[in-house]
Amino acid sequence: MLDQGIITELRAIAPGCVYPDEPMAKHTSFGLGGPADVYVQPLDEGSLKECAAFLKDAGVAIKILGRGTNLLVRSGGIEGAVLSTEQALSTLRADGGVVTVGSGIPLSGLLSFCAESGLTGLEPLAGIPGSVGGAAVMNAGSYDVWFADHLESVVVFEPGEGSVQVAGSELDASYRRMGIPEGHVVERVVLTLAEESPTTVAARLQEIIERKWRTQPVGMRSAGCVFRNFPDKAAWALIDSVGLVGARIGGAVVSDVHANFILNDRGATPEDVEELITLIRERVSDHTGRDLETEVEIVGRRAH
Template sequence: MRGRLMRNVSMARMTTWGTGGRADRAYVPADVEDLADFLAGLGPRDEVLWVGLGSNLLVRDGGVGGVVILTSRTLGQIEEPGGGLVRAGAGVPCAKLARHFAGRGFAGGEFLAGIPGTIGGALAMNAGAHGAETWDLVYRVETVDRDGGRRWRAPGEFEVGYRSVAGADGEWFTGAELRVVSEDPATVRARTRGMIQARAASQPVGQRSCGSVFRNPPGDYAGRLVEACGLKGARVGGAVVSHKHANFIVNERNASSSDIEALIGKVRSRVREETGVDLEPEVRVVGRRTPPHRKDHGPGEGR
Protein backbone atom coordinates (compact mmCIF):
# COMPACT_ATOMS: atom_id res chain seq x y z
CA MET A 1 0.00 0.00 0.00
CA ARG A 2 1.35 3.37 -1.02
CA GLY A 3 -1.56 5.44 0.25
CA ARG A 4 -2.34 6.69 3.75
CA LEU A 5 -4.40 4.55 6.12
CA MET A 6 -5.82 6.39 9.13
CA ARG A 7 -7.79 5.11 12.11
CA ASN A 8 -10.53 6.72 14.18
CA VAL A 9 -11.03 9.57 11.74
CA SER A 10 -13.49 12.41 12.45
CA MET A 11 -16.10 12.42 9.71
CA ALA A 12 -17.27 15.86 10.87
CA ARG A 13 -14.17 17.15 9.11
CA MET A 14 -15.05 15.30 5.92
CA THR A 15 -18.58 16.63 5.45
CA THR A 16 -19.93 20.07 4.58
CA TRP A 17 -22.49 19.87 7.42
CA GLY A 18 -19.53 19.45 9.76
CA THR A 19 -21.24 16.76 11.79
CA GLY A 20 -20.88 13.04 12.30
CA GLY A 21 -18.96 10.50 14.31
CA ARG A 22 -15.72 8.77 13.50
CA ALA A 23 -14.75 6.29 10.84
CA ASP A 24 -13.01 3.16 12.09
CA ARG A 25 -10.57 3.44 9.16
CA ALA A 26 -10.08 5.82 6.28
CA TYR A 27 -7.80 5.43 3.28
CA VAL A 28 -6.38 8.06 0.98
CA PRO A 29 -5.07 6.10 -2.00
CA ALA A 30 -1.87 7.18 -3.73
CA ASP A 31 -3.42 6.63 -7.17
CA VAL A 32 -5.91 4.38 -8.94
CA GLU A 33 -3.59 1.36 -9.08
CA ASP A 34 -2.94 1.65 -5.36
CA LEU A 35 -6.68 1.99 -4.72
CA ALA A 36 -7.41 -1.16 -6.74
CA ASP A 37 -4.77 -3.09 -4.75
CA PHE A 38 -6.16 -1.76 -1.46
CA LEU A 39 -9.73 -2.81 -2.32
CA ALA A 40 -8.56 -6.24 -3.47
CA GLY A 41 -6.83 -6.72 -0.10
CA LEU A 42 -9.93 -6.00 2.01
CA GLY A 43 -11.75 -8.79 3.79
CA PRO A 44 -15.05 -9.90 2.26
CA ARG A 45 -17.00 -8.49 5.21
CA ASP A 46 -15.32 -5.07 5.34
CA GLU A 47 -17.86 -2.36 4.58
CA VAL A 48 -16.66 0.30 2.14
CA LEU A 49 -17.94 3.88 1.98
CA TRP A 50 -16.68 6.28 -0.65
CA VAL A 51 -16.54 9.93 0.31
CA GLY A 52 -15.72 12.81 -2.00
CA LEU A 53 -16.17 16.21 -0.39
CA GLY A 54 -19.03 15.02 1.83
CA SER A 55 -21.38 17.64 0.41
CA ASN A 56 -24.34 15.30 0.14
CA LEU A 57 -23.68 13.13 3.14
CA LEU A 58 -25.12 12.92 6.65
CA VAL A 59 -22.86 10.67 8.70
CA ARG A 60 -24.62 9.66 11.90
CA ASP A 61 -23.06 10.51 15.27
CA GLY A 62 -22.03 6.90 15.91
CA GLY A 63 -19.65 7.05 12.95
CA VAL A 64 -19.03 4.38 10.34
CA GLY A 65 -17.49 0.93 10.52
CA GLY A 66 -15.38 -0.67 7.83
CA VAL A 67 -13.29 1.64 5.71
CA VAL A 68 -13.92 5.03 4.18
CA ILE A 69 -12.21 5.77 0.86
CA LEU A 70 -11.37 9.46 0.70
CA THR A 71 -11.02 10.58 -2.91
CA SER A 72 -10.83 14.34 -2.59
CA ARG A 73 -7.13 14.48 -1.76
CA THR A 74 -6.16 12.18 -4.59
CA LEU A 75 -7.41 11.05 -8.03
CA GLY A 76 -7.18 14.73 -8.92
CA GLN A 77 -5.83 14.71 -12.46
CA ILE A 78 -7.39 16.68 -15.34
CA GLU A 79 -6.23 15.70 -18.83
CA GLU A 80 -7.20 16.48 -22.40
CA PRO A 81 -6.89 13.29 -24.45
CA GLY A 82 -8.22 15.05 -27.58
CA GLY A 83 -11.38 14.46 -29.59
CA GLY A 84 -13.34 17.06 -27.62
CA LEU A 85 -12.92 15.13 -24.37
CA VAL A 86 -11.68 16.10 -20.93
CA ARG A 87 -10.64 13.33 -18.56
CA ALA A 88 -11.08 14.02 -14.85
CA GLY A 89 -10.24 11.88 -11.84
CA ALA A 90 -13.00 11.15 -9.33
CA GLY A 91 -11.34 13.37 -6.73
CA VAL A 92 -11.33 16.53 -8.86
CA PRO A 93 -13.55 19.19 -7.26
CA CYS A 94 -16.39 20.16 -9.61
CA ALA A 95 -15.55 23.85 -9.16
CA LYS A 96 -11.94 23.23 -10.22
CA LEU A 97 -13.08 21.42 -13.35
CA ALA A 98 -15.50 24.27 -14.14
CA ARG A 99 -12.58 26.73 -13.82
CA HIS A 100 -10.56 24.55 -16.18
CA PHE A 101 -13.45 24.54 -18.68
CA ALA A 102 -13.87 28.31 -18.42
CA GLY A 103 -10.14 28.91 -18.89
CA ARG A 104 -10.00 26.69 -21.97
CA GLY A 105 -13.29 27.87 -23.47
CA PHE A 106 -15.10 24.55 -23.05
CA ALA A 107 -18.88 24.91 -22.84
CA GLY A 108 -21.47 22.62 -21.26
CA GLY A 109 -20.07 22.16 -17.76
CA GLU A 110 -20.61 25.68 -16.39
CA PHE A 111 -23.16 24.39 -13.85
CA LEU A 112 -20.40 22.42 -12.11
CA ALA A 113 -18.97 25.71 -10.78
CA GLY A 114 -21.55 25.85 -7.99
CA ILE A 115 -21.51 22.21 -6.94
CA PRO A 116 -19.24 21.84 -3.90
CA GLY A 117 -18.45 18.16 -4.45
CA THR A 118 -16.07 15.99 -6.45
CA ILE A 119 -16.56 14.60 -9.93
CA GLY A 120 -16.95 11.12 -8.36
CA GLY A 121 -19.77 12.41 -6.16
CA ALA A 122 -21.33 14.23 -9.12
CA LEU A 123 -21.30 11.00 -11.12
CA ALA A 124 -22.80 9.02 -8.23
CA MET A 125 -25.57 11.59 -7.68
CA ASN A 126 -26.01 12.82 -11.26
CA ALA A 127 -25.55 16.27 -9.75
CA GLY A 128 -27.07 19.08 -11.73
CA ALA A 129 -28.15 22.68 -11.77
CA HIS A 130 -29.55 25.28 -14.17
CA GLY A 131 -31.22 22.57 -16.27
CA ALA A 132 -28.02 20.57 -16.86
CA GLU A 133 -26.81 17.34 -15.27
CA THR A 134 -23.46 15.62 -14.92
CA TRP A 135 -24.36 12.64 -17.08
CA ASP A 136 -25.30 14.96 -19.98
CA LEU A 137 -21.53 15.35 -20.35
CA VAL A 138 -20.36 11.77 -19.85
CA TYR A 139 -18.63 10.04 -22.75
CA ARG A 140 -17.49 7.14 -20.55
CA VAL A 141 -16.66 6.45 -16.92
CA GLU A 142 -13.89 4.46 -15.33
CA THR A 143 -14.82 2.18 -12.43
CA VAL A 144 -13.19 -0.10 -9.91
CA ASP A 145 -14.78 -2.99 -8.06
CA ARG A 146 -14.10 -4.63 -4.74
CA ASP A 147 -11.66 -7.07 -6.25
CA GLY A 148 -9.66 -4.23 -7.76
CA GLY A 149 -11.04 -4.86 -11.28
CA ARG A 150 -11.00 -1.70 -13.42
CA ARG A 151 -13.24 -1.02 -16.41
CA TRP A 152 -14.37 1.71 -18.76
CA ARG A 153 -18.14 1.81 -19.06
CA ALA A 154 -20.45 3.67 -21.43
CA PRO A 155 -23.43 5.76 -20.20
CA GLY A 156 -25.78 3.21 -21.80
CA GLU A 157 -24.73 0.71 -19.13
CA PHE A 158 -26.35 2.88 -16.43
CA GLU A 159 -29.89 3.94 -15.63
CA VAL A 160 -29.52 7.65 -15.12
CA GLY A 161 -32.31 9.84 -13.73
CA TYR A 162 -32.93 12.92 -11.64
CA ARG A 163 -30.24 12.76 -8.91
CA SER A 164 -30.01 9.01 -9.33
CA VAL A 165 -27.69 6.60 -11.09
CA ALA A 166 -28.08 2.82 -11.06
CA GLY A 167 -26.07 0.06 -12.68
CA ALA A 168 -22.66 -1.54 -12.42
CA ASP A 169 -23.46 -2.69 -8.87
CA GLY A 170 -20.44 -3.14 -6.66
CA GLU A 171 -18.36 -0.66 -8.68
CA TRP A 172 -17.31 2.90 -7.87
CA PHE A 173 -16.20 5.73 -10.11
CA THR A 174 -12.50 6.51 -10.38
CA GLY A 175 -12.88 9.04 -13.18
CA ALA A 176 -14.70 10.03 -16.33
CA GLU A 177 -14.20 11.35 -19.82
CA LEU A 178 -16.54 14.27 -20.44
CA ARG A 179 -17.58 15.72 -23.79
CA VAL A 180 -17.10 19.46 -24.18
CA VAL A 181 -17.76 21.95 -26.96
CA SER A 182 -15.32 24.76 -27.73
CA GLU A 183 -16.58 28.30 -27.41
CA ASP A 184 -15.17 31.75 -26.74
CA PRO A 185 -13.56 31.52 -23.25
CA ALA A 186 -14.92 34.95 -22.25
CA THR A 187 -18.48 33.77 -23.00
CA VAL A 188 -18.02 30.55 -21.00
CA ARG A 189 -16.50 32.56 -18.12
CA ALA A 190 -19.42 35.02 -18.14
CA ARG A 191 -21.99 32.22 -18.07
CA THR A 192 -20.11 30.49 -15.23
CA ARG A 193 -20.00 33.75 -13.22
CA GLY A 194 -23.73 34.29 -13.81
CA MET A 195 -24.54 30.86 -12.40
CA ILE A 196 -22.42 31.46 -9.29
CA GLN A 197 -24.13 34.83 -8.74
CA ALA A 198 -27.62 33.33 -9.14
CA ARG A 199 -26.73 30.74 -6.51
CA ALA A 200 -25.40 33.31 -4.05
CA ALA A 201 -28.66 35.25 -4.40
CA SER A 202 -30.92 32.31 -3.63
CA GLN A 203 -28.96 29.95 -1.35
CA PRO A 204 -27.35 30.28 2.10
CA VAL A 205 -23.84 30.17 0.65
CA GLY A 206 -21.20 30.27 3.40
CA GLN A 207 -23.33 28.42 5.96
CA ARG A 208 -22.75 24.73 6.66
CA SER A 209 -25.28 22.71 4.70
CA CYS A 210 -25.65 19.82 2.30
CA GLY A 211 -27.44 21.73 -0.42
CA SER A 212 -30.97 20.56 -1.14
CA VAL A 213 -32.11 18.12 1.52
CA PHE A 214 -35.09 16.73 -0.43
CA ARG A 215 -35.53 15.83 -4.09
CA ASN A 216 -38.07 17.93 -5.91
CA PRO A 217 -41.29 15.91 -6.32
CA PRO A 218 -42.62 15.63 -9.89
CA GLY A 219 -43.97 18.99 -11.07
CA ASP A 220 -43.16 20.88 -7.86
CA TYR A 221 -40.31 22.13 -5.70
CA ALA A 222 -39.47 20.70 -2.30
CA GLY A 223 -38.46 24.17 -1.09
CA ARG A 224 -41.84 25.63 -2.09
CA LEU A 225 -43.70 22.91 -0.15
CA VAL A 226 -41.51 23.31 2.96
CA GLU A 227 -41.96 27.08 2.89
CA ALA A 228 -45.73 26.78 2.32
CA CYS A 229 -45.94 24.68 5.50
CA GLY A 230 -44.38 27.56 7.46
CA LEU A 231 -41.23 25.60 8.22
CA LYS A 232 -38.58 28.23 7.44
CA GLY A 233 -36.70 28.70 10.72
CA ALA A 234 -37.91 25.37 12.17
CA ARG A 235 -35.23 24.03 14.46
CA VAL A 236 -33.96 20.95 16.27
CA GLY A 237 -30.95 21.75 18.46
CA GLY A 238 -28.40 23.58 16.31
CA ALA A 239 -30.02 22.54 13.00
CA VAL A 240 -32.40 25.00 11.35
CA VAL A 241 -34.38 25.22 8.11
CA SER A 242 -32.74 28.10 6.23
CA HIS A 243 -34.67 31.37 5.98
CA LYS A 244 -33.05 31.95 2.58
CA HIS A 245 -33.92 28.61 0.95
CA ALA A 246 -36.43 26.28 2.60
CA ASN A 247 -34.91 23.12 1.09
CA PHE A 248 -31.62 23.79 2.94
CA ILE A 249 -30.97 22.79 6.54
CA VAL A 250 -28.04 24.67 8.00
CA ASN A 251 -25.81 23.79 10.91
CA GLU A 252 -26.15 27.03 12.77
CA ARG A 253 -24.94 26.23 16.27
CA ASN A 254 -22.91 23.04 16.65
CA ALA A 255 -25.70 20.79 15.45
CA SER A 256 -25.26 17.05 15.75
CA SER A 257 -26.19 14.66 12.97
CA SER A 258 -29.08 13.48 15.12
CA ASP A 259 -30.38 17.09 15.30
CA ILE A 260 -30.25 17.25 11.50
CA GLU A 261 -31.83 13.83 11.02
CA ALA A 262 -34.60 14.70 13.49
CA LEU A 263 -35.27 17.97 11.67
CA ILE A 264 -35.42 16.15 8.33
CA GLY A 265 -38.01 13.80 9.87
CA LYS A 266 -40.00 16.70 11.34
CA VAL A 267 -40.11 18.58 8.02
CA ARG A 268 -41.00 15.44 6.12
CA SER A 269 -43.92 14.52 8.37
CA ARG A 270 -45.30 18.07 8.51
CA VAL A 271 -45.22 18.36 4.69
CA ARG A 272 -46.85 14.93 4.38
CA GLU A 273 -49.62 15.87 6.85
CA GLU A 274 -50.34 19.24 5.27
CA THR A 275 -49.90 18.53 1.56
CA GLY A 276 -50.02 14.75 1.16
CA VAL A 277 -46.59 14.81 -0.53
CA ASP A 278 -43.95 12.48 0.91
CA LEU A 279 -40.67 14.27 0.27
CA GLU A 280 -37.80 11.93 -0.45
CA PRO A 281 -34.40 12.92 0.96
CA GLU A 282 -31.70 13.65 -1.61
CA VAL A 283 -28.93 13.55 1.01
CA ARG A 284 -27.42 10.17 1.75
CA VAL A 285 -27.65 9.15 5.39
CA VAL A 286 -25.02 6.65 6.54
CA GLY A 287 -23.54 5.21 9.70
CA ARG A 288 -24.41 4.11 13.20
CA ARG A 289 -26.70 5.98 15.55
CA THR A 290 -24.40 5.31 18.51
CA PRO A 291 -20.68 4.52 18.54
CA PRO A 292 -19.70 0.92 19.29
CA HIS A 293 -18.24 0.24 22.71
CA ARG A 294 -14.57 -0.41 22.22
CA LYS A 295 -11.37 -0.52 24.22
CA ASP A 296 -8.88 -0.76 21.38
CA HIS A 297 -8.80 2.85 20.19
CA GLY A 298 -6.50 5.50 21.45
CA PRO A 299 -6.67 8.99 20.02
CA GLY A 300 -5.59 7.50 16.66
CA GLU A 301 -4.94 9.62 13.64
CA GLY A 302 -8.34 11.29 13.42
CA ARG A 303 -8.12 14.73 11.89
Protein backbone atom coordinates in the same frame (compact mmCIF):
# COMPACT_ATOMS: atom_id res chain seq x y z
CA MET B 1 -13.70 -1.40 15.98
CA LEU B 2 -11.27 -2.91 13.48
CA ASP B 3 -8.63 -5.51 14.17
CA GLN B 4 -5.16 -3.91 14.56
CA GLY B 5 -3.88 -6.30 11.87
CA ILE B 6 -6.13 -4.59 9.30
CA ILE B 7 -4.72 -1.17 10.20
CA THR B 8 -1.15 -2.48 10.02
CA GLU B 9 -1.77 -4.00 6.58
CA LEU B 10 -3.40 -0.80 5.29
CA ARG B 11 -0.40 1.19 6.57
CA ALA B 12 1.91 -1.10 4.62
CA ILE B 13 -0.10 -0.41 1.42
CA ALA B 14 -0.64 3.33 1.94
CA PRO B 15 1.98 4.65 4.39
CA GLY B 16 1.02 7.93 6.07
CA CYS B 17 -2.52 7.80 4.68
CA VAL B 18 -4.35 5.69 7.27
CA TYR B 19 -6.32 7.31 10.12
CA PRO B 20 -8.10 5.03 12.61
CA ASP B 21 -11.16 6.51 14.39
CA GLU B 22 -11.18 9.58 12.16
CA PRO B 23 -14.06 12.00 12.86
CA MET B 24 -16.20 12.31 9.73
CA ALA B 25 -17.11 15.83 10.85
CA LYS B 26 -13.73 16.78 9.34
CA HIS B 27 -14.69 15.36 5.95
CA THR B 28 -18.31 16.45 5.39
CA SER B 29 -19.72 19.82 4.33
CA PHE B 30 -22.21 19.60 7.23
CA GLY B 31 -19.18 19.44 9.55
CA LEU B 32 -20.96 16.60 11.35
CA GLY B 33 -20.43 12.91 11.94
CA GLY B 34 -18.77 10.48 14.32
CA PRO B 35 -15.61 8.49 13.58
CA ALA B 36 -15.03 6.11 10.72
CA ASP B 37 -13.38 2.92 12.04
CA VAL B 38 -10.63 3.82 9.62
CA TYR B 39 -10.26 6.63 7.08
CA VAL B 40 -7.81 6.09 4.24
CA GLN B 41 -6.74 8.72 1.73
CA PRO B 42 -4.31 6.96 -0.64
CA LEU B 43 -2.00 9.15 -2.69
CA ASP B 44 -2.17 7.24 -5.96
CA GLU B 45 -4.50 5.07 -7.99
CA GLY B 46 -2.50 1.88 -7.42
CA SER B 47 -2.61 2.08 -3.63
CA LEU B 48 -6.30 3.05 -3.64
CA LYS B 49 -7.10 -0.06 -5.67
CA GLU B 50 -4.85 -2.21 -3.49
CA CYS B 51 -6.52 -0.89 -0.30
CA ALA B 52 -9.96 -1.57 -1.79
CA ALA B 53 -9.02 -5.14 -2.80
CA PHE B 54 -7.46 -5.86 0.60
CA LEU B 55 -10.49 -4.49 2.50
CA LYS B 56 -12.87 -6.52 0.39
CA ASP B 57 -10.86 -9.71 0.98
CA ALA B 58 -10.77 -8.98 4.71
CA GLY B 59 -14.56 -8.55 4.76
CA VAL B 60 -14.38 -4.89 5.83
CA ALA B 61 -17.19 -2.62 4.59
CA ILE B 62 -15.99 0.16 2.26
CA LYS B 63 -17.58 3.59 1.86
CA ILE B 64 -16.14 5.66 -0.98
CA LEU B 65 -15.88 9.35 -0.17
CA GLY B 66 -15.67 12.23 -2.63
CA ARG B 67 -15.92 15.54 -0.74
CA GLY B 68 -18.74 14.52 1.62
CA THR B 69 -21.10 17.25 0.39
CA ASN B 70 -24.15 15.02 0.07
CA LEU B 71 -23.75 13.05 3.30
CA LEU B 72 -25.21 13.20 6.78
CA VAL B 73 -23.07 10.93 8.97
CA ARG B 74 -24.63 9.93 12.28
CA SER B 75 -22.83 10.39 15.62
CA GLY B 76 -21.91 6.71 15.93
CA GLY B 77 -19.67 7.07 12.86
CA ILE B 78 -19.10 4.72 9.95
CA GLU B 79 -18.47 1.02 10.34
CA GLY B 80 -15.50 -0.23 8.35
CA ALA B 81 -13.33 1.85 6.06
CA VAL B 82 -13.90 5.20 4.39
CA LEU B 83 -11.78 5.41 1.26
CA SER B 84 -11.17 8.90 -0.11
CA THR B 85 -10.63 9.51 -3.84
CA GLU B 86 -9.36 13.05 -3.25
CA GLN B 87 -5.64 12.50 -3.89
CA ALA B 88 -5.56 9.20 -5.74
CA LEU B 89 -7.87 9.82 -8.69
CA SER B 90 -6.80 13.26 -9.85
CA THR B 91 -5.91 13.15 -13.55
CA LEU B 92 -7.34 15.80 -15.88
CA ARG B 93 -6.73 16.19 -19.61
CA ALA B 94 -8.51 17.41 -22.73
CA ASP B 95 -8.23 16.32 -26.32
CA GLY B 96 -10.30 18.81 -28.31
CA GLY B 97 -13.76 18.68 -26.75
CA VAL B 98 -13.18 15.33 -25.03
CA VAL B 99 -12.23 15.73 -21.36
CA THR B 100 -11.00 12.82 -19.25
CA VAL B 101 -11.15 13.59 -15.55
CA GLY B 102 -10.34 11.59 -12.42
CA SER B 103 -13.19 11.18 -9.96
CA GLY B 104 -11.25 12.78 -7.09
CA ILE B 105 -10.92 16.17 -8.81
CA PRO B 106 -13.26 18.84 -7.37
CA LEU B 107 -16.09 19.74 -9.73
CA SER B 108 -15.06 23.40 -9.35
CA GLY B 109 -11.56 22.46 -10.56
CA LEU B 110 -13.04 20.77 -13.63
CA LEU B 111 -15.18 23.85 -14.36
CA SER B 112 -12.17 26.20 -14.09
CA PHE B 113 -10.22 23.90 -16.41
CA CYS B 114 -13.11 24.00 -18.92
CA ALA B 115 -13.20 27.80 -18.78
CA GLU B 116 -9.44 28.06 -19.35
CA SER B 117 -9.61 25.51 -22.19
CA GLY B 118 -12.65 27.16 -23.81
CA LEU B 119 -15.01 24.20 -23.33
CA THR B 120 -18.69 24.83 -22.73
CA GLY B 121 -21.64 22.82 -21.41
CA LEU B 122 -21.09 22.34 -17.70
CA GLU B 123 -21.40 25.99 -16.57
CA PRO B 124 -24.85 25.58 -14.92
CA LEU B 125 -23.21 23.16 -12.47
CA ALA B 126 -21.05 25.99 -11.08
CA GLY B 127 -21.33 26.33 -7.33
CA ILE B 128 -22.02 22.61 -6.75
CA PRO B 129 -19.34 21.55 -4.32
CA GLY B 130 -18.02 18.02 -4.26
CA SER B 131 -15.94 15.82 -6.50
CA VAL B 132 -16.36 14.68 -10.08
CA GLY B 133 -17.03 11.15 -8.76
CA GLY B 134 -19.81 12.42 -6.49
CA ALA B 135 -21.28 14.42 -9.37
CA ALA B 136 -21.17 11.32 -11.59
CA VAL B 137 -22.79 8.98 -9.05
CA MET B 138 -25.42 11.56 -8.04
CA ASN B 139 -25.97 12.82 -11.60
CA ALA B 140 -25.56 16.27 -10.08
CA GLY B 141 -27.52 18.97 -11.82
CA SER B 142 -28.81 22.48 -11.70
CA TYR B 143 -30.77 24.82 -13.94
CA ASP B 144 -31.92 21.83 -16.06
CA VAL B 145 -28.42 20.65 -16.92
CA TRP B 146 -27.29 17.26 -15.60
CA PHE B 147 -23.85 15.73 -15.39
CA ALA B 148 -25.23 12.85 -17.51
CA ASP B 149 -25.94 15.27 -20.39
CA HIS B 150 -22.24 15.43 -21.26
CA LEU B 151 -21.12 11.99 -20.11
CA GLU B 152 -19.48 10.02 -22.90
CA SER B 153 -18.38 7.16 -20.66
CA VAL B 154 -17.36 6.25 -17.16
CA VAL B 155 -14.52 4.00 -16.04
CA VAL B 156 -15.40 1.98 -12.93
CA PHE B 157 -13.93 -0.88 -10.96
CA GLU B 158 -15.11 -3.24 -8.28
CA PRO B 159 -12.59 -3.83 -5.48
CA GLY B 160 -10.25 -6.62 -6.51
CA GLU B 161 -11.45 -6.56 -10.15
CA GLY B 162 -10.16 -4.80 -13.26
CA SER B 163 -11.50 -1.52 -14.63
CA VAL B 164 -14.43 -1.44 -17.04
CA GLN B 165 -15.44 1.40 -19.36
CA VAL B 166 -19.21 1.88 -19.62
CA ALA B 167 -20.79 4.16 -22.24
CA GLY B 168 -23.02 6.90 -20.84
CA SER B 169 -25.80 5.65 -23.14
CA GLU B 170 -25.76 2.27 -21.32
CA LEU B 171 -26.48 3.87 -17.95
CA ASP B 172 -30.03 4.40 -16.80
CA ALA B 173 -29.53 8.00 -15.65
CA SER B 174 -32.38 9.93 -14.06
CA TYR B 175 -32.91 12.78 -11.61
CA ARG B 176 -30.01 12.59 -9.10
CA ARG B 177 -29.19 9.02 -10.09
CA MET B 178 -26.66 7.89 -12.66
CA GLY B 179 -27.44 4.19 -12.38
CA ILE B 180 -23.87 3.19 -11.49
CA PRO B 181 -24.23 -0.13 -9.66
CA GLU B 182 -23.71 -0.15 -5.88
CA GLY B 183 -20.19 -1.22 -4.94
CA HIS B 184 -18.60 0.11 -8.15
CA VAL B 185 -15.98 2.80 -7.71
CA VAL B 186 -15.86 5.55 -10.33
CA GLU B 187 -12.26 5.93 -11.40
CA ARG B 188 -12.65 8.56 -14.11
CA VAL B 189 -15.20 9.97 -16.49
CA VAL B 190 -15.02 11.04 -20.11
CA LEU B 191 -17.10 14.09 -21.07
CA THR B 192 -17.87 15.58 -24.47
CA LEU B 193 -18.06 19.37 -24.51
CA ALA B 194 -18.36 22.02 -27.22
CA GLU B 195 -15.70 24.60 -27.95
CA GLU B 196 -16.35 28.24 -27.05
CA SER B 197 -14.28 31.31 -26.22
CA PRO B 198 -12.71 31.07 -22.72
CA THR B 199 -14.00 34.56 -21.85
CA THR B 200 -17.60 33.58 -22.63
CA VAL B 201 -17.37 30.38 -20.59
CA ALA B 202 -15.79 32.24 -17.64
CA ALA B 203 -18.52 34.92 -17.78
CA ARG B 204 -21.26 32.25 -17.70
CA LEU B 205 -19.63 30.55 -14.71
CA GLN B 206 -19.50 33.86 -12.86
CA GLU B 207 -23.15 34.60 -13.66
CA ILE B 208 -24.29 31.21 -12.28
CA ILE B 209 -22.18 31.57 -9.14
CA GLU B 210 -23.62 35.03 -8.47
CA ARG B 211 -27.15 33.65 -8.97
CA LYS B 212 -26.46 30.92 -6.41
CA TRP B 213 -25.10 33.46 -3.93
CA ARG B 214 -28.43 35.27 -4.19
CA THR B 215 -30.67 32.19 -3.90
CA GLN B 216 -28.81 29.71 -1.65
CA PRO B 217 -27.25 29.96 1.83
CA VAL B 218 -23.76 29.73 0.35
CA GLY B 219 -20.95 29.65 2.89
CA MET B 220 -23.09 28.01 5.60
CA ARG B 221 -22.55 24.40 6.68
CA SER B 222 -25.08 22.19 4.85
CA ALA B 223 -25.32 19.34 2.37
CA GLY B 224 -27.29 21.32 -0.20
CA CYS B 225 -30.90 20.33 -0.89
CA VAL B 226 -32.06 17.81 1.69
CA PHE B 227 -35.11 16.50 -0.22
CA ARG B 228 -35.75 15.45 -3.79
CA ASN B 229 -38.10 17.67 -5.77
CA PHE B 230 -41.32 16.28 -7.27
CA PRO B 231 -41.67 16.65 -11.06
CA ASP B 232 -44.43 19.23 -10.54
CA LYS B 233 -43.42 20.75 -7.21
CA ALA B 234 -40.19 21.89 -5.61
CA ALA B 235 -39.49 20.54 -2.13
CA TRP B 236 -38.65 24.05 -0.85
CA ALA B 237 -42.15 25.25 -1.83
CA LEU B 238 -43.79 22.42 0.14
CA ILE B 239 -41.63 23.16 3.20
CA ASP B 240 -42.43 26.85 2.89
CA SER B 241 -46.16 26.15 2.51
CA VAL B 242 -46.31 24.29 5.85
CA GLY B 243 -44.63 27.12 7.74
CA LEU B 244 -41.31 25.45 8.50
CA VAL B 245 -38.93 28.13 7.22
CA GLY B 246 -36.64 28.94 10.16
CA ALA B 247 -37.80 25.86 12.14
CA ARG B 248 -35.09 24.69 14.52
CA ILE B 249 -34.18 21.57 16.47
CA GLY B 250 -31.09 22.11 18.61
CA GLY B 251 -28.46 23.59 16.30
CA ALA B 252 -30.16 22.48 13.06
CA VAL B 253 -32.28 25.07 11.28
CA VAL B 254 -34.29 25.31 8.05
CA SER B 255 -32.65 28.05 5.98
CA ASP B 256 -34.66 31.22 5.40
CA VAL B 257 -32.82 31.74 2.10
CA HIS B 258 -33.74 28.34 0.60
CA ALA B 259 -36.16 26.15 2.56
CA ASN B 260 -34.77 22.89 1.16
CA PHE B 261 -31.45 23.54 2.95
CA ILE B 262 -30.93 22.52 6.57
CA LEU B 263 -28.01 24.33 8.16
CA ASN B 264 -25.65 23.25 10.89
CA ASP B 265 -25.97 26.40 12.88
CA ARG B 266 -24.68 26.84 16.43
CA GLY B 267 -23.24 23.37 16.94
CA ALA B 268 -25.89 21.01 15.59
CA THR B 269 -25.59 17.28 16.10
CA PRO B 270 -26.39 14.81 13.31
CA GLU B 271 -29.39 13.77 15.42
CA ASP B 272 -30.70 17.38 15.43
CA VAL B 273 -30.57 17.34 11.61
CA GLU B 274 -32.20 13.91 11.38
CA GLU B 275 -35.00 14.93 13.76
CA LEU B 276 -35.62 18.08 11.75
CA ILE B 277 -35.79 15.96 8.58
CA THR B 278 -38.41 13.74 10.27
CA LEU B 279 -40.40 16.76 11.44
CA ILE B 280 -40.43 18.22 7.91
CA ARG B 281 -41.47 14.92 6.32
CA GLU B 282 -44.30 14.43 8.83
CA ARG B 283 -45.60 18.00 8.57
CA VAL B 284 -45.48 18.02 4.75
CA SER B 285 -47.17 14.61 4.56
CA ASP B 286 -49.94 15.60 7.02
CA HIS B 287 -50.68 18.91 5.29
CA THR B 288 -50.14 18.10 1.61
CA GLY B 289 -50.27 14.29 1.31
CA ARG B 290 -46.81 14.33 -0.35
CA ASP B 291 -44.06 12.06 0.97
CA LEU B 292 -40.70 13.78 0.71
CA GLU B 293 -37.70 11.56 -0.02
CA THR B 294 -34.22 12.59 1.07
CA GLU B 295 -31.63 13.51 -1.52
CA VAL B 296 -28.98 13.74 1.18
CA GLU B 297 -27.62 10.28 2.01
CA ILE B 298 -27.88 9.44 5.71
CA VAL B 299 -25.21 6.96 6.77
CA GLY B 300 -23.57 5.55 9.86
CA ARG B 301 -24.33 4.10 13.25
CA ARG B 302 -26.75 5.71 15.63
CA ALA B 303 -25.15 7.12 18.79
CA HIS B 304 -25.24 4.62 21.64
